[in-house]
Amino acid sequence: MKIAMIGTGYVGLVTGACLAHIGHEIICVDHDQSKISALKNGEIPIYEPGLDKVVADSIASGNLTFTTELTEAVEAVGTIFIAVGTPPAADGRSDLTQVEAAAKQIAKAANGSKIVVIKSTVPVGTCRRVGRILGKHGEDHEFHVASNPEFLREGNAVDDFMNPDRIVVGTDSDKSEAAMRDIYQRFEAQDVPFVSTNLETSELIKYSANAFLAAKVAFINEMSNLCDATGANVEDLSLGIGLDERIGKAFLKPGPGYGGSCFPKDTLALTILAQEADAPSRIIESVVDSNSNHIRRLGRKIAEFCADSWGLDYQHPLIDKRIAVLGLAFKANTDDIRSAASTVIAPLLIKQGASVIGYDPEASEAALDAIDHIETTTDMDEALEGADAVVILTEWENIKSIDWSKKKKLLKSPVIIDLRNLFDPDQMAELNIQYSSLGRPLTGNRR
Numbered sequence: 260m261k262i263a264m265i266g267t268g269y270v271g272l273v274t275g276a277c278l279a280h281i282g283h284e285i286i287c288v289d290h291d292q293s294k295i296s297a298l299k300n301g302e303i304p305i306y307e308p309g310l311d312k313v314v315a316d317s318i319a320s321g322n323l324t325f326t327t328e329l330t331e332a333v334e335a336v337g338t339i340f341i342a343v344g345t346p347p348a349a350d351g352r353s354d355l356t357q358v359e360a361a362a363k364q365i366a367k368a369a370n371g372s373k374i375v376v377i378k379s380t381v382p383v384g385t386c387r388r389v390g391r392i393l394g395k396h397g398e399d400h401e402f403h404v405a406s407n408p409e410f411l412r413e414g415n416a417v418d419d420f421m422n423p424d425r426i427v428v429g430t431d432s433d434k435s436e437a438a439m440r441d442i443y444q445r446f447e448a449q450d451v452p453f454v455s456t457n458l459e460t461s462e463l464i465k466y467s468a469n470a471f472l473a474a475k476v477a478f479i480n481e482m483s484n485l486c487d488a489t490g491a492n493v494e495d496l497s498l499g500i501g502l503d504e505r506i507g508k509a510f511l512k513p514g515p516g517y518g519g520s521c522f523p524k525d526t527l528a529l530t531i532l533a534q535e536a537d538a539p540s541r542i543i544e545s546v547v548d549s550n551s552n553h554i555r556r557l558g559r560k561i562a563e564f565c566a567d568s569w570g571l572d573y574q575h576p577l578i579d580k581r582i583a584v585l586g587l588a589f590k591a592n593t594d595d596i597r598s599a600a601s602t603v604i605a606p607l608l609i610k611q612g613a614s615v616i617g618y619d620p621e622a623s624e625a626a627l628d629a630i631d632h633i634e635t636t637t638d639m640d641e642a643l644e645g646a647d648a649v650v651i652l653t654e655w656e657n658i659k660s661i662d663w664s665k666k667k668k669l670l671k672s673p674v675i676i677d678l679r680n681l682f683d684p685d686q687m688a689e690l691n692i693q694y695s696s697l698g699r700p701l702t703g704n705r706r
């Protein structure tokens with residue numbers, strides 16, 4: 260099928276390239292000239308493992324092209340996906356400016372009947388609203404709107420697209436449902452469940468899925484605090500509850516709070532949506548609070564642990580100290596720092612007088628733009644050299660595999676606060692490293 264993908268960001272590029280890979284003819288559109296020029300030159304503007312090959316193969320097969328010309332793309336196809344950003348507005352609602360602008364442009368460019376698929380994450384009612392915009396600005400043509408939320412995870416996006424747990428589609432006409440089944444026929448043939456529902460349910464499935472996962476993260480982070488306070492071990496606790504199939508093992512690892520471009524904005528938007536629908540979700544409101552409290556609490560934990568380790572008082576222990584932050588991206592295998600823990604924790608440390616040098620293999624540049632007064636590097640040794648303390652925020656493979664017996668000598672003082680539980684407290688104690696992690700009893704007290 261011939262499809263235009265409006266928005267060639269993390270979701271649009273992966274979805275466009277993967278749909279091209281499975282045989283569709285995709286025109287990826289973006290109004291960002293530099294992005295499209297880079298893609299035309301074979302450069303991938305984001306870091307996403309495996310994406311370069313899928314893009315290259317799809318360009319070579321003739322199934323994938325790039326343009327800034329939305330009108331030409333819309334004229335050439337019958338189905339148009341909208342995969343533009345829906346960032347949080349100042350009041351926490353989803354800012355739908357990009358979606359509405361794209362809908363208007365599509366309506367004006369239309370040269371016949373079109374199916375418009377909303378891939379962006381949008382609040383309930385948005386597909387109907389887009390339908391009205393299309394009708395108003397393109398009254399000579401027939402439009403069918405479908406909802407098709409995306410569940411890919413950055414860092415694993417290509418694999419997630421190619422091996423989905425399910426395809427969710429919301430439609431309000433047989434024509435759009437048939438088109439969506441056609442697009443995803445290959446997956447249905449592989450017995451991937453195809454959840455076909457109405458527009459509202461499909462929109463809400465995406466928010467509910469993210470909210471549920473965010474709740475799991477917030478829950479285990481609270482349990483890790485409780486483990487810290489009681490001497491229990493959160494890793495054994497996760498295993499002990501996760502082996503119950505009704506609970507499941509995924510998303511039960513404590514960390515520096517959920518971040519990224521989706522969970523924070525989607526949980527907040529859902530609470531507002533629920534309040535406005537007079538069906539408030541106290542659970543999700545608590546999850547949002549719990550997550551932001553957790554990150555702030557970790558800021559205090561870092562300062563207190565440093566003070567203890569350095570033998571300083573708790574008043575202003577970080578003044579003039581150099582802290583290396585390992586990992587700036589919101590998780591491993593991405594360069595995305597939107598709502599990453601680094602964007603909260605580094606400023607908290609800087610505010611307390613520390614100078615912060617952040618290391619990340621892919622997100623250093625983005626972090627330099629996003630975090631005031633941070634210094635960043637892609638050279639881990641440069642970050643560790645002369646550091647008074649190290650804070651670990653992202654579980655990159657090369658951070659996980661640090662041999663501290665070798666790297667310790669770079670540090671001015673061997674103090675490590677590991678907010679991903681990547682290292683064994685016993686081994687760190689053997690290396691005479693002052694080591695703090697999440698919800699694991701002090702060394703020597705593990706069993």
Ligand SMILES: NC(=O)c1ccc[n+]([C@@H]2O[C@H](COP(=O)([O-])OP(=O)(O)OC[C@H]3O[C@@H](n4cnc5c(N)ncnc54)[C@H](O)[C@@H]3O)[C@@H](O)[C@H]2O)c1
Pocket residue numbers: 265266267268269270271288289290291294329342343344345357360361364378379380381409410411412413520521
């Ligand atoms: N990033 C994720 O992991 C993820 C996962 C699932 C769902 N989502 C949702 O998918 C949507 C897109 O997210 P993203 O991370 O890909 O955003 P992004 O900011 O990386 O990409 C959006 C792109 O759309 C382009 N754009 C905006 N308006 C345009 C227009 N009128 N014409 C042409 N191009 C236009 C922008 O230039 C940008 O390149 C959001 O709603 C997000 O919540 C994201």
